[in-house]
Amino acid sequence: MPSPSDSSPAGRILIVGLLSGLALALNLLEGGLPLPAPGVKPGLANAVSLMALLLYGPRIAWSVLAVRLLLAGLFSGNLFAFGCSVSGGIAAMTVMMGLQRLFGRDITAWALSAAGAVTHNGAQLLFVIALVGSRALLAYLPLLILSGLASGLAVGLIAGWAAKRLEGIRGERNG
């Protein structure tokens, strides 16, 4: 994996391209899975956002998120799904970035991820409520929080391990 100290424009483009591709592939993979209920899903692409944040910082992470949202939206051509993932993705990234800034080394990847996943689901539900104007859908929130918590923890553990591994590889090469 390229080094984060590699701040040349070409290096940044390479990193954003690699991670965006990875996120899109995971997105596609996840799209083939049967889902128990609408909005309940593993959120694998968020693992990539989180890795980008952990390894390269907010700037790269936002770029990867933007590319992923835009391309996934174009691929699916579903404006409603696009609105859902944009509202969820931006809210989740804002919260994860804020928590990382707030706690620094005092927070683990899985906690960032869980907070991000729950925020994602909550923001998505708010988007749907705003769209259809039905406040009754709020009753769906507990299920979405619970599923976000579970999938966020799992995805966060994976992203944390992967980031650690990649950091090791990078250290060997540059060390």
Added chain:
Amino acid sequence: MKKGDKAVLLALAGLLLLSALPRLFAVKEEPRWAVVYVDGIERKRLSLDGPLHREEILAGEGHRCVVTLGEGRVRFSESDCPDRSCVAQGWLDRPGQAALCLPNRIEIRLEGSGKGGDTIDALSF
């Protein structure tokens, strides 16, 4: 566990509890009405008494869904939307439950005889 981890877990647990509160205190009651919303606006209020019958619901741009209702329950039975997950949703038979056909912007919500029961157990996009 680090300081930030504990804070996040505590906050999320609190959020979960808070969001589940209305459901914990929900009152059991019989479903009486299937209320149909199109574009978020109440269109029809259908009684669930009587035998099963079908009712057509027209939405914008020529889209339509058909619901089957009666005997205290209701479901989407036909829809011209692409994924038809509204139909896959099946029967609703408790007040507060709702099913949603988002492509056609049609929502059916079950209402009971009195107050409370403003909960949803499942919905479908």
